[in-house]
Amino acid sequence: MSNQIRASSSLIRRLKQQMSNPAVLIQTRSFTPSEGQRPVIVHKRSLDILHDPWFNKGTAFSMTERDRLDLRGLLPPNVMSTDQQIERFMVDLKRLEVQARDGPTDPNALAKWRILNRLHDRNETMYYKVLIANIEEYAPIVYTPTVGLVCQNYSGLFRRPRGMYFSAEDRGEMKSMVYNWPAEQVDMIVVTDGSRILGLGDLGVQGIGIAVGKLDLYVAAAGINPQRVLPIMIDVGTTNEKLLKDPLYLGLQEHRLDGDEYVSVIDEFMEAIFTRWPNVIVQFEDFQSKWAFKLLQRYRYKYRMFNDDVQGTAGVAVAGLLGAVRAQGRSMIDFPKQKIVVAGAGSAGLGVLNAARKTMARMLGNNESAFDSARSQFWVVDAKGLITEDRENIDPDAKPFARKVNEISRQGLWEGASLVEVVQQVKPDVLLGLSAVGGLFSKEVLEAMRGSTSTRPAIFAMSNPTNNAECTPEEAFSIVGDNIIFASGSPFKDVDLGNGHIGHCNQGNNMYLFPGVGLGTLLSGSRIISDGMLQAAAECLAEYMTEEEVVKGKIYPSISSIRNITKEVAAAVVKEALEEDLAEGYRGVDARELQRFNQEELLEFVELNMWHPEYPTLVYRNE
Ligand SMILES: NC(=O)C1=CN([C@@H]2O[C@H](COP(=O)(O)OP(=O)(O)OC[C@H]3O[C@@H](n4cnc5c(N)ncnc54)[C@H](O)[C@@H]3O)[C@@H](O)[C@H]2O)C=CC1
Numbered sequence: 162m163s164n165q166i167r168a169s170s171s172l173i174r175r176l177k178q179q180m181s182n183p184a185v186l187i188q189t190r191s192f193t194p195s196e197g198q199r200p201v202i203v204h205k206r207s208l209d210i211l212h213d214p215w216f217n218k219g220t221a222f223s224m225t226e227r228d229r230l231d232l233r234g235l236l237p238p239n240v241m242s243t244d245q246q247i248e249r250f251m252v253d254l255k256r257l258e259v260q261a262r263d264g265p266t267d268p269n270a271l272a273k274w275r276i277l278n279r280l281h282d283r284n285e286t287m288y289y290k291v292l293i294a295n296i297e298e299y300a301p302i303v304y305t306p307t308v309g310l311v312c313q314n315y316s317g318l319f320r321r322p323r324g325m326y327f328s329a330e331d332r333g334e335m336k337s338m339v340y341n342w343p344a345e346q347v348d349m350i351v352v353t354d355g356s357r358i359l360g361l362g363d364l365g366v367q368g369i370g371i372a373v374g375k376l377d378l379y380v381a382a383a384g385i386n387p388q389r390v391l392p393i394m395i396d397v398g399t400t401n402e403k404l405l406k407d408p409l410y411l412g413l414q415e416h417r418l419d420g421d422e423y424v425s426v427i428d429e430f431m432e433a434i435f436t437r438w439p440n441v442i443v444q445f446e447d448f449q450s451k452w453a454f455k456l457l458q459r460y461r462y463k464y465r466m467f468n469d470d471v472q473g474t475a476g477v478a479v480a481g482l483l484g485a486v487r488a489q490g491r492s493m494i495d496f497p498k499q500k501i502v503v504a505g506a507g508s509a510g511l512g513v514l515n516a517a518r519k520t521m522a523r524m525l526g527n528n529e530s531a532f533d534s535a536r537s538q539f540w541v542v543d544a545k546g547l548i549t550e551d552r553e554n555i556d557p558d559a560k561p562f563a564r565k566v567n568e569i570s571r572q573g574l575w576e577g578a579s580l581v582e583v584v585q586q587v588k589p590d591v592l593l594g595l596s597a598v599g600g601l602f603s604k605e606v607l608e609a610m611r612g613s614t615s616t617r618p619a620i621f622a623m624s625n626p627t628n629n630a631e632c633t634p635e636e637a638f639s640i641v642g643d644n645i646i647f648a649s650g651s652p653f654k655d656v657d658l659g660n661g662h663i664g665h666c667n668q669g670n671n672m673y674l675f676p677g678v679g680l681g682t683l684l685s686g687s688r689i690i691s692d693g694m695l696q697a698a699a700e701c702l703a704e705y706m707t708e709e710e711v712v713k714g715k716i717y718p719s720i721s722s723i724r725n726i727t728k729e730v731a732a733a734v735v736k737e738a739l740e741e742d743l744a745e746g747y748r749g750v751d752a753r754e755l756q757r758f759n760q761e762e763l764l765e766f767v768e769l770n771m772w773h774p775e776y777p778t779l780v781y782r783n784e
């Protein structure tokens with residue numbers, strides 16, 4: 162055994178010992194895996210504890226703890242185990258299952274969200290235990306599609322605040338108000354300005370629901386400690402006329418700030434956040450495309466941040482596109498031969514296009530001519546039709562994908578050609594939608610996909626929530642054929658194709674990447690999130706699926722394995738940060754020690770740092 166391996170194995174042993182021996186954990190402050198295992202010092206007692214969701218255990222407080230924390234008599238006398246507690250809770254929640262179906266048609270989705278949200282408000286440990294154990298069932302409630310409905314109805318549903326609200330009215334005050342947040346340490350922030358929530362448009366302050374939902378996945382999938390996550394809404398007004406007139410709207414009833422004024426608010430916010438928490442990671446979420454790219458370029462080399470819609474979606478889509486190549490029985494290296502039609506040229510569509518083009522170029526030799534030839538594999542259609550160099554006032558971010566006019570006229574196409582015309586002429590291998598237009602892949606478009614030259618055409622209807630999906634899996638399988646690969650942004654059920662055959666519906670959602678990108682960045686200690694780290698995350702996701710699975714049409718993992726895939730993605734991100742010399746280490750484990758880990762140890766290191774929803778022993782101390 163080499164000295165290197167011996168040294169890293171002993172570090173892992175030390176970390177494990179620390180976990181199993183809480184006393185050691187308290188003494189060695191440098192590395193603190195699984196904080197749930199060690200006693201937690203609290204400065205409150207009695208009802209204050211019961212009303213604090215971070216520490217509350219409800220009926221699971223033992224008698225000794227009830228005595229220690231002045232809780233005797235404040236709870237019914239029967240001490241419940243965690244399992245009993247959950248059983249009782251589930252009886253209530255399951256009552257709604259009686260005639261419920263999943264997805265958008267679930268008539269009880271909002272009622273289930275309310276019940277789960279109330280649990281979130283009173284006992285976070287139990288909330289995450291329920292969520293993690295039933296992630297397949299409840300991700301569609303706390304995340305897409307139901308989170309969309311929650312955002313749309315936020316003013317009516319609002320009971321207790323969660324996270325922080327920075328508004329245009331707070332200019333000049335942000336650096337001090339950030340200290341109003343009670344946690345000394347914050348690892349992960351998801352921030353939105355509410356300007357483009359899923360495919361639902363500008364929802365103003367109500368968009369905070371999406372930040373809450375994303376962070377639920379950070380806790381459930383990446384094991385980020387829920388006491389160290391912070392959802393944030395930057396309210397700079399709204400363009401939503403309905404909300405501007407709604408007397409019950411909770412946000413600023415002003416027209417949305419724009420231009421330099423807008424940027425100065427976001428600048429002040431970023432400075433405030435990083436002044437208090439220099440090591441935090443900030444995920445930008447659901448900013449309208451107009452600002453998504455500009456803010457990403459402005460901050461990505463200054464702060465530890467990324468844009469999920471641009472970069473997370475890109476990685477997930479590239480992984481799915483590579484899966485679709487494998488599903489044709491071909492090697493991933495054949496990816497540059499794929500003809501891809503993309504409907505939608507906003508933050509998500511352009512993010513995917515850029516990443517897919519780079520991936521192709523790398524496979525073709527990574528030089529200028531490879532990059533140029535990769536461009537010709539894409540046809541981009543937006544609200545005005547096919548984008549060509551003839552487009553007036555073309556969005557500079559879309560310009561690299563504008564088709565040359567002579568090139569497309571040879572293909573029988575022209576500036577502004579409709580989606581169906583493009584599909585008919587191009588006969589693409591892949592049709593990918595990030596348009597936010599429900600039903601855009603109409604019968605005619607799907608019929609045109611029957612002419613695809615691929616042995617296994619792929620259809621990605623990635624817009625959210627469910628009603629915004631470009632088509633349903635039933636439509637795709639029934640019109641294009643049983644052999645297709647299908648993925649959607651929000652969950653749909655698999656399709657029964659008859660004769661015992663199943664049309665698999667993959668969920669192509671950035672949830673398979675962003676938690677691992679965040680966790681990997683945290684554990685590597687990298688000061689920035691590089692393109693290489695994002696690429697490594699995407700490649701890890703692409704390789705996660707076995708040959709057998711992809712042949713069956715499964716190009717993304719099941720959500721029930723999201724914690725495992727997140728662990729793998731995080732390890733890939735750490736590894737890449739080390740390779741790029743960006744890693745600075747995490748707590749007691751410095752970059753040199755990280756460097757010594759082999760793959761197995763790296764995965765173990767990630768696992769040891771994931772929070773698990775277990776009640777810690779609480780110890781009271783006067784402040
Ligand atoms: N599955 C996933 O992981 C993700 C899905 N999305 C979804 O992608 C959608 C778009 O997001 P953004 O790009 O930020 O929005 P956006 O509003 O910036 O872009 C929408 C694009 O679609 C185009 N479009 C509109 N009508 C069209 C039509 N009839 N035909 C073709 N194109 C049309 C617009 O011109 C624009 O280029 C949203 O529904 C969002 O939920 C976004 C991020 C991740």
Ligand SMILES: CC(=O)C(=O)O
Binds near residue numbers: 358624650671
């Ligand atoms: C999934 C996601 O980030 C979106 O639809 O915006």
Ligand SMILES: [Mg+2]
Binds near residue numbers: 359
């Ligand atoms: Mg988003």
